Amino acid sequence: MDMHENSPHGDVAALFGRLVRESLPGRRGEGAWRALLQAQATLMRQLDTDLRDNTGLRLADFDVLAQLAEAGGRLRMTDLAARTLLSRSGLTRRVARLVDEGLVRRANAPGDGRGVVVALTDAGVARVTETVPVHLQGVSKLFVERLDDQELALLESALRKVIVDCTFG
Amino acid sequence: MDMHENSPHGDVAALFGRLVRESLPGRRGEGAWRALLQAQATLMRQLDTDLRDNTGLRLADFDVLAQLAEAGGRLRMTDLAARTLLSRSGLTRRVARLVDEGLVRRANAPGDGRGVVVALTDAGVARVTETVPVHLQGVSKLFVERLDDQELALLESALRKVIVDCTFG
DNA sequence: CAGAGGTGCTTGCGATTGCAAGTACCTATG
DNA sequence: CATAGGTACTTGCAATCGCAAGCACCTCTG
Numbered sequence: 561m562d563m564h565e566n567s568p569h570g571d572v573a574a575l576f577g578r579l580v581r582e583s584l585p586g587r588r589g590e591g592a593w594r595a596l597l598q599a600q601a602t603l604m605r606q607l608d609t610d611l612r613d614n615t616g617l618r619l620a621d622f623d624v625l626a627q628l629a630e631a632g633g634r635l636r637m638t639d640l641a642a643r644t645l646l647s648r649s650g651l652t653r654r655v656a657r658l659v660d661e662g663l664v665r666r667a668n669a670p671g672d673g674r675g676v677v678v679a680l681t682d683a684g685v686a687r688v689t690e691t692v693p694v695h696l697q698g699v700s701k702l703f704v705e706r707l708d709d710q711e712l713a714l715l716e717s718a719l720r721k722v723i724v725d726c727t728f729g
Numbered sequence: 730m731d732m733h734e735n736s737p738h739g740d741v742a743a744l745f746g747r748l749v750r751e752s753l754p755g756r757r758g759e760g761a762w763r764a765l766l767q768a769q770a771t772l773m774r775q776l777d778t779d780l781r782d783n784t785g786l787r788l789a790d791f792d793v794l795a796q797l798a799e800a801g802g803r804l805r806m807t808d809l810a811a812r813t814l815l816s817r818s819g820l821t822r823r824v825a826r827l828v829d830e831g832l833v834r835r836a837n838a839p840g841d842g843r844g845v846v847v848a849l850t851d852a853g854v855a856r857v858t859e860t861v862p863v864h865l866q867g868v869s870k871l872f873v874e875r876l877d878d879q880e881l882a883l884l885e886s887a888l889r890k891v892i893v894d895c896t897f898g
Numbered sequence: 899c900a901g902a903g904g905t906g907c908t909t910g911c912g913a914t915t916g917c918a919a920g921t922a923c924c925t926a927t928g
Numbered sequence: 929c930a931t932a933g934g935t936a937c938t939t940g941c942a943a944t945c946g947c948a949a950g951c952a953c954c955t956c957t958g
Binding site: 709 | 745775797801861875878881884885888
């Protein structure tokens with residue numbers, strides 16, 4: 561019998577479902593995987609637009625400033641790239657933009673003529689100081705508050721297990 | 730006392746930590762949040778490069794084909810954009826590329842002169858059919874296999890709670 | 899059935915990205 | 929101390945993205 565679903569080939573959805581069940585027995589993990597994709601995509605998007613609207617800083621730039629602040633104010637380019645999950649070339653340009661805005665300063669690394677140290681300027685410290693609460697309130701409202709302690713603990717331990725050790729850039 | 734950490738201002742890291750504790754009491758949820766960011770970023774990156782290497786298809790393109798397959802082979806542009814978490818303009822261009830590759834076909838929507846229906850071609854069905862197992866094996870190896878049933882269930886239910894309802898594009 | 903406003907999609911544009919190649923510097927070897 | 933090879937970072941390039949504006953079509957109202 562042909563099920564006139566889609567003229568030439570049979571029921572594509574059924575074929576697709578069969579393939580999924582072959583690779584993921586019982587479709588195990590499929591729901592969790594989809595939830596991960598959707599949660600991350602929508603959360604990041606919402607946080608980015610909220611942060612932009614409320615502080616004028618995009619999330620990616622804030623991340624650079626926050627990583628610097630957490631590290632005491634200064635980091636080597638390569639370290640900073642690793643922490644921000646950014647490629648090194650991507651970081652070069654991002655830092656250049658932040659330098660233009662006066663939030664960050666570049667200096668030669670002491671004892672290594674190749675290296676560059678990125679440091680927060682006073683303006684950068686001020687900016688990150690006023691931005692952190694806004695960002696974390698977003699994280700709190702959209703993420704932390706919606707989960708209880710047990711869920712947060714399990715989420716953390718489970719997600720840690722699936723972090724891939726891959727270098728970026 | 731001044732702690733010569735960073736010439737003009739005091740200890741930025743301590744200030745930063747204080748701000749975090751103020752917005753996230755007890756730093757509750759911080760670990761889970763970081764694990765989410767890192768897991769998603771590294772997983773997606775690894776899956777994309779693996780899929781590229783093994784099938785020549787980039788993950789974003791595969792996602793379009795897979796969504797089409799799951800929906801029975803054809804979808805309206807707007808529906809497809811929503812499912813792939815892509816902006817509508819982004820989808821327009823992505824579909825154009827897939828049309829060039831012969832994996833997908835465009836047609837006018839019946840009964841609505843504005844609408845466009847995207848449909849898998851036979852080549853597209855073949856391509857997605859051979860790619861699905863490769864992709865799902867990656868998902869399985871990097872994600873599903875590393876977690877037990879309980880973890881997967883809790884991950885799914887927890888992540889569903891933090892999905893934001895925001896339109897893309 | 900005319901016109902206002904909404905919807906579906908595409909295009910102009912500016913911004914951003916990663917890769918690969920290039921430059922500058924460091925270090926180990928003989 | 930010369931040179932080969934590695935590391936740190938930057939830049940040329942081509943690709944991609946989202947926003948905002950634009951176009952075409954639909955639908956509701958009077």
